[in-house]
Amino acid sequence: xxxxxxxxxxxxxxxxxxxxxxxxxxxxxxxxxxxxxxxxxxxxxxxxxxxxxxxxxxxxxxxxxxxxxxxxxxxxxxxxxxxxxxxxxxxxxxxxxxxxxxxxxxxxxxxxxxxxxxxxxxxxxxxxxxxxxxxxxxxxxxxxxxxxxxxxxxxxxxxxxxxxxxxxxxxxxxxxxxxxxxxxxxxxxxxxxxxxxxxxxxxxxxxxxxxxxxxxxxxxxxxxxxxxxxxxxxxxxxxxxxxxxxxxxxxxxxxxxxxxxxxxxxxxxxxxxxxxxxxxxxxxxxxxxxxxxxxxxxxxxxxxxxxxxxxxxxxxxxxxxxxxxxxxxxxxxxxxxxxxxxxxxxxxxxxxxxxxxxxxxxxxx
Amino acid sequence: xxxxxxxxxxxxxxxxxxxxxxxxxxxxxxxxxxxxxxxxxxxxxxxxxxxxxxxxxxxxxxxxxxxxxxxxxxxxxxxxxxxxxxxxxxxxxxxxxxxxxxxxxxxxxxxxxxxxxxxxxxxxxxxxxxxxxxxxxxxxxxxxxxxxxxxxxxxxxxxxxxxxxxxxxxxxxxxxxxxxxxxxxxxxxxxxxxxxxxxxxxxxxxxxxxxxxxxxxxxxxxxxxxxxxxxxxxxxxxxxxxxxxxxxxxxxxxxxxxxxxxxxxxxxxxxxxxxxxxxxxxxxxxxxxxxxxxxxxxxxxxxxxxxxxxxxxxxxxxxxxxxxxxxxxxxxxxxxxxxxxxxxxxxxxxxxxxxxxxxxxxxxx
DNA sequence: CTGAAAGCGCTTACAG
DNA sequence: CTGAAAGCGCTTACAG
Numbered sequence: 001x002x003x004x005x006x007x008x009x010x011x012x013x014x015x016x017x018x019x020x021x022x023x024x025x026x027x028x029x030x031x032x033x034x035x036x037x038x039x040x041x042x043x044x045x046x047x048x049x050x051x052x053x054x055x056x057x058x059x060x061x062x063x064x065x066x067x068x069x070x071x072x073x074x075x076x077x078x079x080x081x082x083x084x085x086x087x088x089x090x091x092x093x094x095x096x097x098x099x100x101x102x103x104x105x106x107x108x109x110x111x112x113x114x115x116x117x118x119x120x121x122x123x124x125x126x127x128x129x130x131x132x133x134x135x136x137x138x139x140x141x142x143x144x145x146x147x148x149x150x151x152x153x154x155x156x157x158x159x160x161x162x163x164x165x166x167x168x169x170x171x172x173x174x175x176x177x178x179x180x181x182x183x184x185x186x187x188x189x190x191x192x193x194x195x196x197x198x199x200x201x202x203x204x205x206x207x208x209x210x211x212x213x214x215x216x217x218x219x220x221x222x223x224x225x226x227x228x229x230x231x232x233x234x235x236x237x238x239x240x241x242x243x244x245x246x247x248x249x250x251x252x253x254x255x256x257x258x259x260x261x262x263x264x265x266x267x268x269x270x271x272x273x274x275x276x277x278x279x280x281x282x283x284x285x286x287x288x289x290x291x292x293x294x295x296x297x298x299x300x301x302x303x304x305x306x307x308x309x310x311x312x313x314x315x316x317x318x319x320x321x322x323x324x325x326x327x328x329x330x331x332x333x334x335x336x337x338x339x340x341x342x343x344x345x346x347x348x349x350x351x352x353x354x355x356x357x358x359x360x361x362x363x364x365x
Numbered sequence: 366x367x368x369x370x371x372x373x374x375x376x377x378x379x380x381x382x383x384x385x386x387x388x389x390x391x392x393x394x395x396x397x398x399x400x401x402x403x404x405x406x407x408x409x410x411x412x413x414x415x416x417x418x419x420x421x422x423x424x425x426x427x428x429x430x431x432x433x434x435x436x437x438x439x440x441x442x443x444x445x446x447x448x449x450x451x452x453x454x455x456x457x458x459x460x461x462x463x464x465x466x467x468x469x470x471x472x473x474x475x476x477x478x479x480x481x482x483x484x485x486x487x488x489x490x491x492x493x494x495x496x497x498x499x500x501x502x503x504x505x506x507x508x509x510x511x512x513x514x515x516x517x518x519x520x521x522x523x524x525x526x527x528x529x530x531x532x533x534x535x536x537x538x539x540x541x542x543x544x545x546x547x548x549x550x551x552x553x554x555x556x557x558x559x560x561x562x563x564x565x566x567x568x569x570x571x572x573x574x575x576x577x578x579x580x581x582x583x584x585x586x587x588x589x590x591x592x593x594x595x596x597x598x599x600x601x602x603x604x605x606x607x608x609x610x611x612x613x614x615x616x617x618x619x620x621x622x623x624x625x626x627x628x629x630x631x632x633x634x635x636x637x638x639x640x641x642x643x644x645x646x647x648x649x650x651x652x653x654x655x656x657x658x659x660x661x662x663x664x665x666x667x668x669x670x671x672x673x674x675x676x677x678x679x680x681x682x683x684x685x686x687x688x689x690x691x692x693x694x695x696x697x698x699x700x701x702x703x704x705x706x707x708x709x710x711x712x713x714x715x716x717x718x719x720x721x722x723x724x725x726x727x728x729x730x
Numbered sequence: 731c732t733g734a735a736a737g738c739g740c741t742t743a744c745a746g
Numbered sequence: 747c748t749g750a751a752a753g754c755g756c757t758t759a760c761a762g
Contacts (some may be wrong), residue, residue, distance in 0.1 A: 012523055012755095014754095014755055014756080015755065015756065015757095016755080016756095025732070025734070026733090026734095026756080026757090027732075027734080027735095027757080027758075028731090028732060028733075028756090030756070030757060030758085031732090031758095034757080035757095035758090038731080039731065039732075040732095040734085043731085043732090053736070055495070055520050055521075057521040057523055058497045058521070059497075059755080059756060059757090060438065060754090060755055060756065061498050061499060061500040061756095062427070062430045062431045062434070062500050062754080062755075062756085063431050063738090063753080063754070063755035063756035063757090064429045064498070064756055064757075065427045065430075065431075065500055065738095065756090066428050066430075066431045066739070066740085066754090066755080066756070066757095067737085067738055067755080067756045067757040067758085068738085068756085068757065068758095069427070071427065071500060072498060073475065073499075073500075075473075081465075081468060081470050082464035082465050082467070082474075083461055083464075083465055085464075086457050086460055086461040086464060087457075087461070092451050092452075092457070093451075095451055096447060096448055096452070098445035098449040099448075099451065099476065099478075100446075100447050100448055100449075102447070103446065103447050103478055106477055106494075106495070107733080108440075108476070108477060108495065108499060109475065109476045110438065110473055110474065110475045110476075111464065111474045111475075111476070112473060113464075113468055125670070129471075130471070130473065132422070132423045132424075132426070133426050133429070133437060134426060134438075134473060135426040135427050135430055135436060135500055137436075150738065156420075156422040157422050158377055158422055199733050207696070221740040282484075302737060314736075337514070337612065348748090377739095379738095379740080380737055380739065380740065380741095381739080383739095388749070389749080390748070390749040391739090391740080391741090391749090391750095392741080392742075392748075392749060392750080393747090393748060393749075394753095395740070395741060395742085396741090396742095396748090400741095400742090403747080403748085404747065404748075405748095408747085408748090424736090424739080424740060424741090425739055425740065426740095427738080427739075427740085428738070428739035428740035428754090429740055429741075430736090430740090430742090430754095431737080431739080431740070431741095431754050431756085432739080432741040432742085432753085432754055433740085433741065433742095433754085434742045434754070438754065470755070618758075725746080
């Protein structure tokens with residue numbers, strides 16, 4: 001802004017003002033704050049006292065960040081809206097892990113929601129803006145299967161990236177579990193329990209806002225989402241048992257909520273003839289929804305219907321849900337470590353099948 | 366860094382590189398991104414295409430922030446550690462409110478924990494660092510009663526401030542409830558139910574890590590914390606009923622956890638002779654702890670013991686806890702609005718006494 | 731141990 | 747509609 005007077009023009013105090021008042025250079029004032037070894041204790045104390053007397057709040061973070069090229073902040077980027085993120089215990093457990101590790105390292109955490117509105121084009125612009133304008137040293141991308149545009153925008157930024165819960169990409173380190181193997185193990189477990197007639201409640205496989213049964217074409221083009229990996233795992237185990245994919249109804253949920261689980265159950269349990277003896281859900285929340293609908297129909301679990309989940313959120317233990325335990329907190333911590341790990345190695349964390357009471361031998365038919 | 370070559374020295378692409386490649390000034394490139402009306406559509410498209418071809422990630426946020434003097438980010442500053450914050454439904458509801466409003470306004474949210482270690486001096490240095498170096502346009506200070514050093518450090522920053530849940534300060538706008546009145550109403554309700562022998566489980570009144578009964582001296586010097594306001598409200602109602610403070614045991618909890626509530630109950634319910642007929646807790650979590658200990662002693666609620674809470678978290682409804690409902694989400698949203706409201710007005714939100722089944726007429730003695 | 735000055739990568743009022 | 751240049755407020759290699 002040519003023509004304006006010196007640094008006081010903005011009405012704020014700057015390093016320069018302190019330097020002038022103390023009769024030293026700005027370098028010395030800067031050093032007084034950030035590099036105590038660069039000046040004598042006496043001078044440092046004097047400078048700091050004068051700054052305090054003047055009411056100088058300390059070096060401006062914005063200027064400092066530009067100068068040193070870092071901000072000490074990382075962003076957690078996720079495709080859900082905030083209310084959802086703060087209500088989902090799986091997301092919260094993950095955030096707890098990220099945040100705890102951040103705190104340990106003295107790094108600040110920024111939350112960056114990139115709306116999950118349906119349709120490939122919808123969120124394009126806002127996403128770019130928020131991603132492009134966040135002053136961070138690294139980005140943690142969470143559950144962005146199908147959000148290739150977001151991932152692309154993120155990778156343009158010249159900062160380290162790590163992806164949580166998404167199929168491998170060769171160019172970005174990933175922290176994940178083996179979704180295929182975990183799902184396959186669960187399905188084998190269901191088969192071993194004696195079930196031949198099963199249904200699947202899937203998480204979203206793409207970004208089109210669809211909830212409902214997947215038709216053959218949709219099933220044939222499930223892509224590479226987390227849900228796709230798990231679906232393949234289920235199919236693999238059922239295939240081993242001679243149960244073909246065409247005999248298995250799959251209900252896809254746009255949202256990971258109990259409500260979607262209930263809708264799925266409503267559609268699957270409606271006709272007694274075709275009712276499966278076991279329903280495999282891709283999340284505990286979906287499974288809880290299925291159980292809620294089953295209860296409404298007076299179906300006893302596991303006597304009349306077996307149900308399995310995925311995640312092992314606190315509610316799972318409370319309701320006796322047989323499920324796959326994921327180490328959410330560890331996942332979050334591992335993500336942050338990976339972000340600043342120069343080797344760029346991906347991590348696959350172990351899962352565990354937790355047997356409770358919601359799965360048993362089918363009792364009738 | 367004198368002596369280094371031009372902007373390519375850091376190996377990163379800058380506006381300048383794009384300008385050079387496009388044969389225009391940096392102003393034009395900048396305008397192409399941020400002020401489309403400042404150049405023709407043709408030129409803009411050409412510039413953007415060249416930037417894209419070069420792999421330019423767009424204007425660097427750090428430099429942009431320094432230039433425009435804003436970051437589009439606000440920080441939520443709280444005195445608990447991250448694991449606690451992500452486990453407490455009251456804090457989460459509040460954050461949900463803040464975050465939803467942030468999302469609506471296109472503002473990013475930063476989480477800034479300032480450790481709650483006991484002792485006045487302990488957290489001083491780290492607190493200053495994280496507060497001083499966060500590049501934000503505003504600070505939301507949550508539940509910082511007793512953290513005057515943090516508040517002071519925050520107010521040095523030349524950014525808008527808002528305080529949630531803390532006694533009024535003349536210089537900073539506050540979003541809160543009327544803790545005194547809400548507590549007094551609850552205590553009146555307890556008196557009206559016929560109780561004369563009561564106990565209080567308090568939140569922390571100071572920053573010394575103390576958990577246990579408050580002796581008269583401690584009670585006489587409770588200061589201005591949220592807990593102090595509520596304690597005065599309880600006392601006021603009991604005083605109206607002729608029940609003096611000296612006859613009321615008060616157990617102070619350093620942490621707002623079920624565990625601390627259980628400890629309080631253990632101490633208060635130990636001797637049958639002096640056992641109160643009603644326990645007023647300053648939070649639902651503390652109340653749930655009291656109920657848990659009561660259950661262990663085979664005390665029926667409310668037959669053998671009445672219990673009241675404060676907050677109305679989801680668990681309260683599930684357990685029939687009579688409590689004070691706080692509008693957490695609205696509180697968070699109001700805080701963000703207040704932050705950018707030039708009037709600097711404080712807000713006091715309404716609370717509601719929710720009657721459930723944990724309070725009844727005392728049945729014995 | 732201290733200071734003068736270039737540099738970080740943008741934005742923007744102003745002149746043309 | 748476009749460009750030259752000052753300015754945002756720091757940090758730091760280097761000279762003294």
